[in-house]
Amino acid sequence: MNLVDRIKGAGRALIGHNGGPPMERRRDAAYFRGAAASSFLGGMARPALREQSDDIRAAWQLATSHAIDRIQNSGFISGVVDASVASVVGNGLNLAARPERELLGWSEKKAEEWSTKVETRFKVWSSSARECDAGARMTFAQQQIAAYKSYLYFGEILARLPMFRRDQHGGLTKVLLLPPSRLSETATDAFNRTKHGVRMDQYGAALSYIIRMVDQHGYAVDREFQARDADGRQGVVHVFDPMVLGVRGITPLAPVLKVCAQVEQLADATLSATLLQTMFAATIRNNTPGLQAFSGLMTEDEQGQGQDKTMNIDQFVDVRGDWYESAKLNLHQHGRVAHLFPNDELEFHEAKHPSENYDNFAGWLLREIARCAGVTYEEASGDYRGATYSSVRIGTATMWPIVLQRRQNIAGVFCQSIYEAWLGEEIGEGRIEFDNGLDGFLKNKGAACSAWWNGPAAPQADDLKTARADETLLKVGATTLEAVSAKYGRDWRDDMKQRKREKDLALSLGLPDPHKPVEERAAEFKRSEQGADDDKTDNPSFTPDN
Numbered sequence: 001m002n003l004v005d006r007i008k009g010a011g012r013a014l015i016g017h018n019g020g021p022p023m024e025r026r027r028d029a030a031y032f033r034g035a036a037a038s039s040f041l042g043g044m045a046r047p048a049l050r051e052q053s054d055d056i057r058a059a060w061q062l063a064t065s066h067a068i069d070r071i072q073n074s075g076f077i078s079g080v081v082d083a084s085v086a087s088v089v090g091n092g093l094n095l096a097a098r099p100e101r102e103l104l105g106w107s108e109k110k111a112e113e114w115s116t117k118v119e120t121r122f123k124v125w126s127s128s129a130r131e132c133d134a135g136a137r138m139t140f141a142q143q144q145i146a147a148y149k150s151y152l153y154f155g156e157i158l159a160r161l162p163m164f165r166r167d168q169h170g171g172l173t174k175v176l177l178l179p180p181s182r183l184s185e186t187a188t189d190a191f192n193r194t195k196h197g198v199r200m201d202q203y204g205a206a207l208s209y210i211i212r213m214v215d216q217h218g219y220a221v222d223r224e225f226q227a228r229d230a231d232g233r234q235g236v237v238h239v240f241d242p243m244v245l246g247v248r249g250i251t252p253l254a255p256v257l258k259v260c261a262q263v264e265q266l267a268d269a270t271l272s273a274t275l276l277q278t279m280f281a282a283t284i285r286n287n288t289p290g291l292q293a294f295s296g297l298m299t300e301d302e303q304g305q306g307q308d309k310t311m312n313i314d315q316f317v318d319v320r321g322d323w324y325e326s327a328k329l330n331l332h333q334h335g336r337v338a339h340l341f342p343n344d345e346l347e348f349h350e351a352k353h354p355s356e357n358y359d360n361f362a363g364w365l366l367r368e369i370a371r372c373a374g375v376t377y378e379e380a381s382g383d384y385r386g387a388t389y390s391s392v393r394i395g396t397a398t399m400w401p402i403v404l405q406r407r408q409n410i411a412g413v414f415c416q417s418i419y420e421a422w423l424g425e426e427i428g429e430g431r432i433e434f435d436n437g438l439d440g441f442l443k444n445k446g447a448a449c450s451a452w453w454n455g456p457a458a459p460q461a462d463d464l465k466t467a468r469a470d471e472t473l474l475k476v477g478a479t480t481l482e483a484v485s486a487k488y489g490r491d492w493r494d495d496m497k498q499r500k501r502e503k504d505l506a507l508s509l510g511l512p513d514p515h516k517p518v519e520e521r522a523a524e525f526k527r528s529e530q531g532a533d534d535d536k537t538d539n540p541s542f543t544p545d546n
């Protein structure tokens with residue numbers, strides 16, 4: 001066999017008898033490969049793979065009802081909700097208008113003056129319940145709190161923005177908060193584009209909402225409201241957690257509803273065990289060996305009355321009963337000496353329960369609930385045992401991005417939608433000037449409505465250390481006054497204006513500038529004192545008596 005034949009033979013051996021690829025075992029490139037993983041996952045439930053919107057539709061009503069029940073009947077869950085509201089919304093988010101002046105062609109001075117006027121007018125409108133609330137019950141800050149609670153309860157915020165004038169010189173824009181349960185679950189159409197009470201276009205954008213309302217006769221009827229009018233003004237505000245092809249939201253407490261039930265069961269079981277430990281049982285045990293010893297307590301006549309064991313036992317019980325009837329053993333009398341029957345022993349039995357692990361186990365359950373709600377365990381429970389400055393700081397730093405995310409994507413979106421509708425009305429009514437009026441605003445709506453919504457500052461374990469850290473970052477240029485003020489829930493422009501007013505007032509009263517660094521004020525004071533001493537030395541007529 002020559003070299004060519006050998007090469008051809010080796011090639012046939014590699015290819016195989018049918019001319020295909022080499023005959024070797026192929027390994028599947030898949031997750032959960034291996035006997036151990038297959039055995040472990042094989043014993044688990046196999047959940048169906050569905051779109052998230054379908055899962056929400058199937059579980060929305062049950063999850064919402066359970067979440068509301070837990071919040072209303074659990075002090076801890078109610079406290080978690082209050083802590084989350086305080087962190088995200090606080091006393092209400094404050095508007096900081098930031099129009100994109102470069103896109104609008106405005107000077108910095110014009111943008112500053114326009115923003116100041118807008119913020120002032122919005123503050124006046126939002127502070128009046130008759131102006132901002134369709135029901136004339138809540139200010140805008142209170143509406144924000146109620147809206148965010150609706151998000152925690154239902155997983156979404158639903159509001160209408162009707163336009164009507166309550167007072168002769170008042171505005172038109174009003175906010176009507178509605179429970180998301182009002183969205184119709186039965187409305188359908190021929191193209192299957194109406195889901196959960198939301199009618200959508202082919203891309204999933206909301207066109208209208210079918211909401212159950214109460215008519216003038218008190219009957220519940222489904223009414224359809226347009227999502228936006230021809231000018232793009234929102235008529236319905238619907239806010240929920242962002243998701244792919246999302247139609248409705250679900251309460252963020254849904255993953256821990258089972259844990260909430262476990263906490264209640266653990267608390268009830270521990271309470272029952274604790275109550276049982278306050279009770280005791282007492283028994284009397286006789287140490288007389290065997291039934292033969294019973295005869296020693298009987299007379300010869302009594303022994304001759306019967307030969308069976310049952311008779312002997314009955315007689316023994318009668319004798320012991322007569323004994324204790326005369327001895328009057330009473331466990332309720334304090335300090336009494338009990339005379340027991342011969343060979344009897346009084347034993348006390350106490351209920352036992354391994355409750356020493358309750359604190360640790362309950363703590364982990366409560367931590368899971370607090371984590372899902374976006375607050376720290378210490379903040380939700382008020383339990384700071386074992387907490388240190390470092391642990392509190394790292395806990396706050398870990399949770400704070402969740403607070404900012406919900407502030408921006410939930411509460412901020414709600415506020416921004418209402419602000420845009422209000423600003424369009426103000427410009428259309430001529431109360432706020434804009435280039436080319438309402439038409440100019442509609443053409444540049446995005447640039448004109450750009451704004452920040454400032455909320456409560458992040459909680460600090462040590463304010464002095466935090467202030468020093470901010471001061472250091474400002475000195476090295478790693479942050480700005482705007483960023484520092486925003487971290488404390490304030491607008492840096494308002495702070496600068498207030499500082500100028502305070503400085504001018506202090507100087508007019510002959511007082512030092514209160515905003516100068518302490519070192520500079522101490523140096524000025526030292527120089528003034530040194531100057532006074534020099535004047536006294538240069539004056540020969542000066543005496544201490546003068």
